[in-house]
Amino acid sequence: MVEVTMADPVNTAASGKTVLTVENLQAWYGESHILHGIDFNVKAGEVVTLLGRNGAGKTTTLKSVMGIIGKRTGSINFEGQEISKAQSDKIAKLGIAFCPEERGIFASLDVRENLMLPPTIRPGGLSLDAIFELFPNLKERLNSQGTKLSGGEQQMLAIGRILRTGARFLMLDEPTEGLAPVIIQQIGHTIARLKSEGFTILLVEQNFRFAATVADRYYIVEHGKIIDGFANAELPQNMEKLHTYLGV
Amino acid sequence: MKNKITALMLGTALSLATAGVAFAQDKSIKIGALSDQSGLYADLGGPGSTLAAQMAAEDSGLLAKGWKIDIISGDHQNKPDIGSNIARQWFDVDKVDVIVDVPNSGVALAVNNIVKEKNGVYINSGAATSDLTNAQCSPNTVHWTYDTYMLAHSTGQAMVKAGGDSWFFMTADYAFGAALERDTTEVIKANGGKVVGGVKTPLNSADFSSFLLQAQSSKAKVIGLANAGGDTTNSIKQAAEFGITKGGQKLAALLLFITDVKAIGLETAQGLSFTETFYWDLNDETRAFSKKFAARMKNGAPPSMVQAGVYAGLIHYFKSLEALGSNPHDGIKVVTKMKELPTDDPLFGKGKIEANGRKIHPGYLFEVKKPSESKAPWDFYKLAGTVPANEAFTPIEKSTCALLKK
Amino acid sequence: MSINLQALFAQLLVGLINGSFYALLSLGLAVIFGMLNIINFAHGALYMMGAFAAYFLLNVLNIGYWPALIVAPLAVGIFGMILERTMLKWISGLDHLYGLLLTFGMALIIQGVFQNYFGSSGLPYAIPDLLKGGMNLGFMFLPIYRGWVVIFSLIVCILTWYLIERTRLGANLRAATENPTLVRAFGINVPRMITLTYGLGVGLAALAGVLSAPINQVRPLMGADLIIVVFAVVVIGGMGSIMGSIITGFALGIVEGLTKYFYPEASNTVVFVLMVLVLLIKPSGLTGRAA
Numbered sequence: 001m002v003e004v005t006m007a008d009p010v011n012t013a014a015s016g017k018t019v020l021t022v023e024n025l026q027a028w029y030g031e032s033h034i035l036h037g038i039d040f041n042v043k044a045g046e047v048v049t050l051l052g053r054n055g056a057g058k059t060t061t062l063k064s065v066m067g068i069i070g071k072r073t074g075s076i077n078f079e080g081q082e083i084s085k086a087q088s089d090k091i092a093k094l095g096i097a098f099c100p101e102e103r104g105i106f107a108s109l110d111v112r113e114n115l116m117l118p119p120t121i122r123p124g125g126l127s128l129d130a131i132f133e134l135f136p137n138l139k140e141r142l143n144s145q146g147t148k149l150s151g152g153e154q155q156m157l158a159i160g161r162i163l164r165t166g167a168r169f170l171m172l173d174e175p176t177e178g179l180a181p182v183i184i185q186q187i188g189h190t191i192a193r194l195k196s197e198g199f200t201i202l203l204v205e206q207n208f209r210f211a212a213t214v215a216d217r218y219y220i221v222e223h224g225k226i227i228d229g230f231a232n233a234e235l236p237q238n239m240e241k242l243h244t245y246l247g248v
Numbered sequence: 249m250k251n252k253i254t255a256l257m258l259g260t261a262l263s264l265a266t267a268g269v270a271f272a273q274d275k276s277i278k279i280g281a282l283s284d285q286s287g288l289y290a291d292l293g294g295p296g297s298t299l300a301a302q303m304a305a306e307d308s309g310l311l312a313k314g315w316k317i318d319i320i321s322g323d324h325q326n327k328p329d330i331g332s333n334i335a336r337q338w339f340d341v342d343k344v345d346v347i348v349d350v351p352n353s354g355v356a357l358a359v360n361n362i363v364k365e366k367n368g369v370y371i372n373s374g375a376a377t378s379d380l381t382n383a384q385c386s387p388n389t390v391h392w393t394y395d396t397y398m399l400a401h402s403t404g405q406a407m408v409k410a411g412g413d414s415w416f417f418m419t420a421d422y423a424f425g426a427a428l429e430r431d432t433t434e435v436i437k438a439n440g441g442k443v444v445g446g447v448k449t450p451l452n453s454a455d456f457s458s459f460l461l462q463a464q465s466s467k468a469k470v471i472g473l474a475n476a477g478g479d480t481t482n483s484i485k486q487a488a489e490f491g492i493t494k495g496g497q498k499l500a501a502l503l504l505f506i507t508d509v510k511a512i513g514l515e516t517a518q519g520l521s522f523t524e525t526f527y528w529d530l531n532d533e534t535r536a537f538s539k540k541f542a543a544r545m546k547n548g549a550p551p552s553m554v555q556a557g558v559y560a561g562l563i564h565y566f567k568s569l570e571a572l573g574s575n576p577h578d579g580i581k582v583v584t585k586m587k588e589l590p591t592d593d594p595l596f597g598k599g600k601i602e603a604n605g606r607k608i609h610p611g612y613l614f615e616v617k618k619p620s621e622s623k624a625p626w627d628f629y630k631l632a633g634t635v636p637a638n639e640a641f642t643p644i645e646k647s648t649c650a651l652l653k654k
Numbered sequence: 655m656s657i658n659l660q661a662l663f664a665q666l667l668v669g670l671i672n673g674s675f676y677a678l679l680s681l682g683l684a685v686i687f688g689m690l691n692i693i694n695f696a697h698g699a700l701y702m703m704g705a706f707a708a709y710f711l712l713n714v715l716n717i718g719y720w721p722a723l724i725v726a727p728l729a730v731g732i733f734g735m736i737l738e739r740t741m742l743k744w745i746s747g748l749d750h751l752y753g754l755l756l757t758f759g760m761a762l763i764i765q766g767v768f769q770n771y772f773g774s775s776g777l778p779y780a781i782p783d784l785l786k787g788g789m790n791l792g793f794m795f796l797p798i799y800r801g802w803v804v805i806f807s808l809i810v811c812i813l814t815w816y817l818i819e820r821t822r823l824g825a826n827l828r829a830a831t832e833n834p835t836l837v838r839a840f841g842i843n844v845p846r847m848i849t850l851t852y853g854l855g856v857g858l859a860a861l862a863g864v865l866s867a868p869i870n871q872v873r874p875l876m877g878a879d880l881i882i883v884v885f886a887v888v889v890i891g892g893m894g895s896i897m898g899s900i901i902t903g904f905a906l907g908i909v910e911g912l913t914k915y916f917y918p919e920a921s922n923t924v925v926f927v928l929m930v931l932v933l934l935i936k937p938s939g940l941t942g943r944a945a
Contacts, residue, residue, distance in 0.1 A: 450922035465661050490795055
C-alpha cells in the first residue's frame with residue numbers, strides 16, 4: 001500500500017501522484033442502469049469536483065467508490081489496489097471516508113457518539129480539539145441528540161467525524177446543500193484548510209460557485225458518463241459550456 | 249413417526265405372510281393409537297402407547313394364526329376438535345376398528361361420541377373422567393386403567409381418614425379437573441371433611457406459585473391437586489419451593505404418573521402418596537414386560553399405567569376377537585364379547601369389565617421413596633396399601649350409565 | 655371479594671418473578687429485532703436449550719449452576735451465531751415474513767430433536783445449595799432462589815441496557831440499527847456485529863433458560879409455552895425498544911400476578927387482551943417508535 005504523506009500543498013495539484021483511478025465504471029440500482037462508463041482520476045492533494053444535473057450519477061459514482069452500490073463493474077483503483085469488488089468496510093479501512101448527501105447523522109446517538117462512531121483507520125487523524133477548532137459549535141452541543149442539531153451543525157458533524165479516522169481521501173456529497181451562506185462559507189474554509197493540510201477531496205456539488213472557491217479540477221457528469229473535464233484555471237473559458245451542461 | 253413406520257412395516261410383512269390365505273373369514277384388525285404425541289401428556293401416553301399397542305399385537309399370538317394387525321398413531325394435541333377429526337377420518341377413510349389410549353378427558357369424551365356413532369371399539373386408557381362409564385357411557389367403550397372415582401376414593405379417602413379434613417383444590421380448568429374435583433369432593437364430604445376453597449388453573453401452566461399462595465392462605469389442611477402431567481409436577485415442585493409442605497399443609501396428588509415422579513425428582517417428591525393401578529415393579533410379570541418395553545423406548549422409560557392399560561386392553565380385545573373367530577367390524581358386538589369374557593393379563597391380573605364399560609382391577613396406594621431408598625433408575629415407589637378390585641371403582645349399582653337401565 | 659392485602663403483596667412479588675423471565679426474553683428479542691430486523695421465533699427454543707445446557711453441564715460434565723450461568727449462555731450463544739451465519743444471514747433485507755418463517759421452522763426442528771430424545775415431561779434440576787430455602791417476609795414465604803432470579807435478572811437487564819445505550823460498542827450497534835450501510839462504510843464490520851448481536855440476544859435467552867431450570871423442569875417445550883406470552887409482551891412494549899421491553903416485561907408479570915389473584919381463569923389470557931388493546935390504541939407499542 002502506498003502511504004499518502006503530507007504533501008507540499010503548493011505542488012500537489014500539479015505533481016501529486018494519482019490516488020484514485022476510475023475506468024469504465026458502470027453501476028445499477030436494482031434493475032436500473034445508472035452509470036454507463038465513468039472515467040476519471042484524482043491526484044494526491046487535489047480537490048476534484050463532480051458537477052452535473054440532478055440524477056446525472058454523481059452520488060452514485062461516490063457510492064460506487066465507497067462500495068455501497070449493489071452492482072458495479074469496471075475498475076476502481078485506489079492507491080494501487082483494485083477495490084471495485086471490495087466490501088465497503090474494507091474500502092474504508094484503506095483510507096477513504098465518505099460524507100453522504102443526507103449527512104447520515106444518527107438519531108439514536110448523541111453528538112459525541114456520532115463524532116466517535118467511525119473507527120480510527122490509521123494514525124494521523126485530527127484530534128477532537130482540532131475538530132472543535134474547525135467547528136466550535138459542535139463542542140457546545142456534545143450531549144445533544146444528533147438529529148436535534150441545525151442543518152449546518154449536522155453537516156459540520158458529518159464532516160468532522162470523518163476527519164478523526166486518519167483517512168486522507170474524503171468524499172463529500174453536496175456539503176452545502178440547503179445551508180445558509182454564512183455556513184457555506186465556513187465549510188468552504190474548512191475544505192480549503194483540509195486541502196492545505198494535504199487531504200485529497202472528491203466533491204460532488206450542484207453549487208458550482210461554491211465549487212469554484214475550492215476545486216482544482218472539474219468533471220462534468222451527464223447521463224451516467226463523464227462528458228467533460230477541465231482545471232480550475234480553465235474555468236473562465238468553459239463558463240458558457242458549463243451553463244449549458246448544468247442548465248443554469 | 250417412527251412408530252407409524254414400524255407399524256406399517258409390521259403390517260406389510262404380515263400381509264405378505266398371509267397373502268396366500270383365502271379370506272373366507274376377515275382376520276384383519278386396524279388399531280388407532282390416539283394420544284397427545286408431543287404435549288404435556290406425551291410421556292405418559294404418546295409414542296409409548298403406540299409401542300404398547302405394537303407389543304400387544306406381537307404378544308397376542310394372533311399373527312401366527314393368520315391375523316393381520318395394523319397400527320396407526322395420531323396426535324390429538326389435547327384439542328377435542330382435532331381428536332374428533334382424526335377419529336372420524338380413521339373410521340371413514342382408514343377403516344380403523346379400535347381406538348386406544350386417548351388421554352385428556354376433554355378429547356376422550358369427544359372421541360367417545362364419534363366411536364359410538366361409527367360403531368367402533370374404544371378402549372380408553374389415558375383419560376380419567378368417570379363420566380365415560382356414567383353419564384356419557386357407551387356400548388362401544390371400555391374404560392380400562394383408572395378414573396376419577398377411583399382416584400378420589402383411594403387417595404382422597406386415605407387422606408381424609410388420616411386427618412386431612414379440610415381441602416383446597418387446585419383444579420385444571422377442563423373436563424378432567426372438574427370431574428376429579430367433583431368426585432373427590434363427594435368423598436371428602438362423605439367422610440366428614442369440608443372443602444374450604446379452590447382455584448381453577450389454566451391447562452398447561454408453568455407457574456403455580458400464585459395459586460399455591462392462595463391455597464396457603466386458605467389454611468386448608470390438604471391442597472388437592474386435581475390436575476395431571478406437567479401441571480402436577482410444577483405444582484408439587486413449587487409447593488416445596490414456597491415452603492408450603494413444610495408449613496404443615498399436605499399435598500394430595502390425586503393423579504400422579506411415574507413420568508411425573510421422574511420429572512419432579514425424588515428429592516422433592518419423596519413421601520408423596522397417591523394411587524396407580526399399575527407399577528412396573530409390582531411383580532415378576534410386570535417386571536418382565538417392563539424390561540422388554542423399556543428396551544424399546546428411546547429414553548429407556550418403563551411403561552406408565554396408561555401405556556400398560558393400552559397393552560392390557562388390546563390383549564383382552566384380541567382374545568375377544570379370537571373368541572369370535574373373525575373380526576365382525578361391529579363395535580358393539582366386540583365390546584359385548586369383551587364384557588362377557590373375564591380379563592386376565594400379565595399387567596393388571598384377573599379382572600372383569602362391567603356392563604357400563606368399566607374395567608375392574610385393584611388400585612395401589614404408593615408412596616414415593618426417599619432418594620436413599622431408590623436402588624435403580626425408575627425405582628421410585630413403595631406399596632403402601634391395596635384397594636381391592638371390588639372397592640376401587642364405582643359400584644355398578646351407583647353408576648348412572650343408561651346402559652344399565654334397559 | 656374482600657382484598658387480603660398480604661395475599662396481594664405476595665401475588666405482586668410472584669408476578670415480579672415471572673416478569674423477570676419476560677424481561678430477559680423480550681430484551682433479547684428487542685436486541686435481535688433492532689439489529690437484524692428479525693422477529694426471532696426461535697427464541698423459545700434457544701431459551702430451552704439454555705436450560706438443557708445447564709442440565710448437561712451438571713449431569714454429564716459435573717459443572718454446577720454457577721459456572722453454568724456463564725458457560726450455558728456462551729455455548730448457546732455460539733450455536734445462535736452459527737445459525738445466523740449459516741441461515742439468517744441469507745434472508746437479511748427480505749420481508750419480515752421470511753425471518754419469521756425461518757426462525758419458526760428452526761424452533762420446531764430444535765424442539766422436535768430435543769423431544770425425540772428427552773420426551774416431554776422434563777428433567778429435574780436442583781436449586782443450587784447456596785440459594786436453597788426461603789425467608790419469611792411476613793406476608794409470604796419467599797424462596798431465596800426466586801428472590802435471586804428477580805435481582806439477577808434486573809442486574810442483567812440494566813447491564814444490557816447500559817451496554818447498548820451508554821457504551822461505544824452500543825453506539826455502533828444503535829447506529830448500525832439505523833443505517834447499516836453507512837456504518838459499514840465507516841469501516842465497521844457490520845455483518846460480524848450482526849452475528850455477535852444475535853449471539854447476545856440468544857445468550858440472554860439461554861441465561862433465562864438456566865435461571866428457570868431449577869424453577870420449572872427442563873422440558874423441550876418449556877420455551878414454546880412461554881414464548882407466545884413473551885411475544886405479546888414485546889408487542890405491548892414496542893418492538894426494538896430496549897428499556898421498553900425491560901419495563902414491560904416486569905410490568906406484565908405483575909399484571910398477570912394481579913389477575914391470578916382476582917380472576918385466575920383469565921391469567922393465561924390477560925396479556926393477550928392487553929396486547930389487543932395496545933394494538934388498537936397505539937399500534938407501535940407503548941414505547942415503540944412508529945414503523
